[in-house]
Amino acid sequence: MATPSINGPRLLASLAELGQVGALEGGGVCRLALTDADKAGRDWTVARMRALGMSVSIDAIGNVVATHAGQQDGPAVMTGSHIDTVRTGGLYDGNYGVLAGLEVVAALRDAGVRTRRPIAVAFFTNEEGARFAPDMMGSLVYQGGLALEAALSTTGIDGKTVGDELRRIGYAGPAPVGANRVDSFIELHIEQGPVLHREGVRIGVVEGVQGISWTEFTVHGVSNHAGTTPMNMRNDAGYVAACVATFARDLTRRLGGNQIATVGAVTLAPNLVNVIPNKAVFTVDLRNTDGEALKAAEAQLWAQAERIASEEGVRCERRMLARFDPVAFDPAVVRRIESIAAGRNLSHRRMPSGAGHDAQMLAPMCPTGMIFVPSIDGLSHNVRERTEPEDLVAGAEVLLQALTDLANRP
Amino acid sequence: MATPSINGPRLLASLAELGQVGALEGGGVCRLALTDADKAGRDWTVARMRALGMSVSIDAIGNVVATHAGQQDGPAVMTGSHIDTVRTGGLYDGNYGVLAGLEVVAALRDAGVRTRRPIAVAFFTNEEGARFAPDMMGSLVYQGGLALEAALSTTGIDGKTVGDELRRIGYAGPAPVGANRVDSFIELHIEQGPVLHREGVRIGVVEGVQGISWTEFTVHGVSNHAGTTPMNMRNDAGYVAACVATFARDLTRRLGGNQIATVGAVTLAPNLVNVIPNKAVFTVDLRNTDGEALKAAEAQLWAQAERIASEEGVRCERRMLARFDPVAFDPAVVRRIESIAAGRNLSHRRMPSGAGHDAQMLAPMCPTGMIFVPSIDGLSHNVRERTEPEDLVAGAEVLLQALTDLANRP
Numbered sequence: 001m002a003t004p005s006i007n008g009p010r011l012l013a014s015l016a017e018l019g020q021v022g023a024l025e026g027g028g029v030c031r032l033a034l035t036d037a038d039k040a041g042r043d044w045t046v047a048r049m050r051a052l053g054m055s056v057s058i059d060a061i062g063n064v065v066a067t068h069a070g071q072q073d074g075p076a077v078m079t080g081s082h083i084d085t086v087r088t089g090g091l092y093d094g095n096y097g098v099l100a101g102l103e104v105v106a107a108l109r110d111a112g113v114r115t116r117r118p119i120a121v122a123f124f125t126n127e128e129g130a131r132f133a134p135d136m137m138g139s140l141v142y143q144g145g146l147a148l149e150a151a152l153s154t155t156g157i158d159g160k161t162v163g164d165e166l167r168r169i170g171y172a173g174p175a176p177v178g179a180n181r182v183d184s185f186i187e188l189h190i191e192q193g194p195v196l197h198r199e200g201v202r203i204g205v206v207e208g209v210q211g212i213s214w215t216e217f218t219v220h221g222v223s224n225h226a227g228t229t230p231m232n233m234r235n236d237a238g239y240v241a242a243c244v245a246t247f248a249r250d251l252t253r254r255l256g257g258n259q260i261a262t263v264g265a266v267t268l269a270p271n272l273v274n275v276i277p278n279k280a281v282f283t284v285d286l287r288n289t290d291g292e293a294l295k296a297a298e299a300q301l302w303a304q305a306e307r308i309a310s311e312e313g314v315r316c317e318r319r320m321l322a323r324f325d326p327v328a329f330d331p332a333v334v335r336r337i338e339s340i341a342a343g344r345n346l347s348h349r350r351m352p353s354g355a356g357h358d359a360q361m362l363a364p365m366c367p368t369g370m371i372f373v374p375s376i377d378g379l380s381h382n383v384r385e386r387t388e389p390e391d392l393v394a395g396a397e398v399l400l401q402a403l404t405d406l407a408n409r410p
Numbered sequence: 411m412a413t414p415s416i417n418g419p420r421l422l423a424s425l426a427e428l429g430q431v432g433a434l435e436g437g438g439v440c441r442l443a444l445t446d447a448d449k450a451g452r453d454w455t456v457a458r459m460r461a462l463g464m465s466v467s468i469d470a471i472g473n474v475v476a477t478h479a480g481q482q483d484g485p486a487v488m489t490g491s492h493i494d495t496v497r498t499g500g501l502y503d504g505n506y507g508v509l510a511g512l513e514v515v516a517a518l519r520d521a522g523v524r525t526r527r528p529i530a531v532a533f534f535t536n537e538e539g540a541r542f543a544p545d546m547m548g549s550l551v552y553q554g555g556l557a558l559e560a561a562l563s564t565t566g567i568d569g570k571t572v573g574d575e576l577r578r579i580g581y582a583g584p585a586p587v588g589a590n591r592v593d594s595f596i597e598l599h600i601e602q603g604p605v606l607h608r609e610g611v612r613i614g615v616v617e618g619v620q621g622i623s624w625t626e627f628t629v630h631g632v633s634n635h636a637g638t639t640p641m642n643m644r645n646d647a648g649y650v651a652a653c654v655a656t657f658a659r660d661l662t663r664r665l666g667g668n669q670i671a672t673v674g675a676v677t678l679a680p681n682l683v684n685v686i687p688n689k690a691v692f693t694v695d696l697r698n699t700d701g702e703a704l705k706a707a708e709a710q711l712w713a714q715a716e717r718i719a720s721e722e723g724v725r726c727e728r729r730m731l732a733r734f735d736p737v738a739f740d741p742a743v744v745r746r747i748e749s750i751a752a753g754r755n756l757s758h759r760r761m762p763s764g765a766g767h768d769a770q771m772l773a774p775m776c777p778t779g780m781i782f783v784p785s786i787d788g789l790s791h792n793v794r795e796r797t798e799p800e801d802l803v804a805g806a807e808v809l810l811q812a813l814t815d816l817a818n819r820p
Binding site for chain 2: 191192193194195198210212214216224225226227228229230231233236238239241242243245246249252253260261262263264265266267268271272273274275276277283285287321353354355356378380381
């Protein structure tokens with residue numbers, strides 16, 4: 001019995017091979033959830049699972065869980081991610097976590113190692129949400145956060161429903177959702193941000209997923225001639241938008257920590273050079289790993305918007321476009337990943353996840369963690385998404401050890 | 411020989427009557443320059459001039475100058491404005507100045523008064539610029555600031571040229587442009603802003619026309635995921651736009667005086683709630699009656715934009731969309747209008763004009779001034795544009811006295 005180890009070339013080849021399914025001319029892939037391309041990707045992945053001798057279960061929302069039996073029965077140590085992509089996606093987002101999980105199983109088989117507990121590799125339906133909302137749908141249903149019937153009746157951007165499309169591609173499986181009890185869950189993923197690459201750090205030890213607060217503000221001012229209206233007689237909706245945008249940046253400086261803020265969308269009316277705007281619609285995206293801090297940031301932002309609007313003599317409405325509490329991963333799992341990276345002399349840092357991931361849906365069910373590897377220039381959801389091959393292999397090695405440690409613990 | 415005095419009902423009736431030409435359903439008028447409606451308005455006005463016994467001259471750009479003979483020949487004391495309108499115009503913008511001028515002549519005739527110098531009433535072609543650019547075209551050609559041939563070959567928004575349209579409506583006149591020497595010029599106009607109405611002041615004594623500086627900034631940042639990109643790794647084009655917009659407001663506070671600033675147009679790309687903007691295009695409209703102060707404001711604005719862009723690590727380009735120096739009216743004419751208002755116990759204040767007017771084109775040619783009356787709620791270029799009838803009459807009375815004083819001076 002040898003020590004199991006990742007076969008780097010095999011992992012990279014599998015990523016390249018799955019990247020051929022739904023490949024875009026010039027690079028990247030398009031495998032929107034439950035399309036023919038997604039079916040082809042699923043078929044390819046399930047065939048690989050079966051070739052590894054795993055038992056494959058498909059549930060009613062199309063989540064696929066392949067299990068490599070352990071010495072004992074009982075809940076599996078699970079890894080996994082998703083294989084659907086955005087319309088102009090890369091080869092690594094999601095796919096990397098699934099195929100690295102299968103490489104772990106292949107490495108165990110090569111070495112003739114059977115862990116105490118089973119090891120499962122899952123891919124969840126419609127993580128991207130690019131065809132059907134919400135995103136992370138499969139893992140959300142798996143967790144019980146969204147009723148199966150509601151998910152199946154969801155209509156996509158092309159007018160088709162999740163249920164019809166699942167049946168059409170043959171992935172409306174017989175297993176009840178959430179039937180598997182899970183011992184623990186670790187997701188390996190590309191960072192999709194610039195931090196690890198810029199800092200030259202190879203492993204991100206993910207402590208949790210940021211909470212998200214999206215507010216849309218609508219400011220109702222008064223249009224007037226830019227030349228004939230004195231400054232003290234203005235009710236300028238655009239000025240209020242600008243003040244709130246600069247305040248949002250100041251807020252991140254003042255609160256510090258992991259508080260971030262983005263004003264991504266601004267629309268003025270009538271949007272003419274010589275007319276004072278009578279309307280401004282703009283969004284503020286606040287994120288923080290700390291739920292209380294996020295609430296405080298929201299409260300300060302909203303109060304400031306009210307104050308500026310009042311000073312300018314305009315009316316300011318707001319509505320929430322999205323609101324998710326932060327998710328904290330299991331401290332013991334986080335420490336375990338950290339110590340594995342350290343033990344392998346891989347540079348590493350603790351960090352939050354800025355994007356949402358299936359792991360956050362598993363977190364309420366079992367001890368959960370995530371491992372990040374660097375995204376070159378932080379690019380993701382982009383056909384130029386790339387990660388250095390040695391980082392892909394290093395991440396898989398950390399995953400192998402984390403899964404086997406968890407699966408073998410007493 | 412009686413003392414000449416304005417016949418208020420006759421003035422108001424003439425405004426209402428001209429307002430029927432090109433009338434819009436529900437109120438307001440549309441007489442875009444050199445259209446059939448403009449021809450009908452011109453024909454109506456010229457008929458009124460002829461009925462007053464005035465000699466009418468039409469020049470090659472379609473400016474119409476009607477002269478009421480004086481006791482002596484020589485340069486006339488002139489008043490006037492325009493009768494073209496924007497697409498959804500009111501009844502007073504321009505028309506009021508022309509018809510009040512004709513009411514002055516009617517009042518002189520009624521009283522049997524003949525002034526020493528001739529009094530002329532003009533309407534200038536295409537003041538609004540709503541069909542052909544630039545605006546104030548007729549008075550600009552009259553002044554010599556734009557060559558006749560260039561003006562005639564200008565193509566409008568409907569593909570027709572000024573020259574063809576002038577010929578078509580019969581207003582390509584035989585008089586050479588700028589052939590009239592002008593003794594002095596006074597334009598009576600609605601304010602088109604809120605100052606007089608809000609302050610309850612009846613006569614605006616216009617000291618000059620603000621200089622205008624329109625800068626368009628284009629900021630080139632980097633698009634990134636709003637969740638995964640730490641604050642210190644951002645190159646946010648939208649943030650730079652917001653900072654410059656708030657700075658522009660601060661600038662008006664700091665510089666004071668007549669400095670005004672408006673950010674009327676902002677466009678972000680990709681303009682999505684969760685993507686850091688990679689591009690921001692926005693305009694800053696600066697105006698000041700003081701040319702040196704306007705230059706200083708521009709310099710501070712541009713320097714600040716550079717500084718903020720540099721701090722954010724983005725590139726900022728700028729281009730001038732428009733640049734006009736301020737025009738100062740003749741101090742003696744300004745004082746004369748002020749003392750006439752005072753003598754009639756009409757509340758009055760000195761003020762700049764925020765909008766452009768034909769008078770600014772006459773200012774280099776002869777001593778020039780303007781009289782404003784209040785616009786209710788500051789509305790103009792709007793079918794709801796209105797001025798109280800007693801203010802319309804009061805303005806005409808000030809004009810009558812100003813023109814007769816100037817025409818009778820030794």
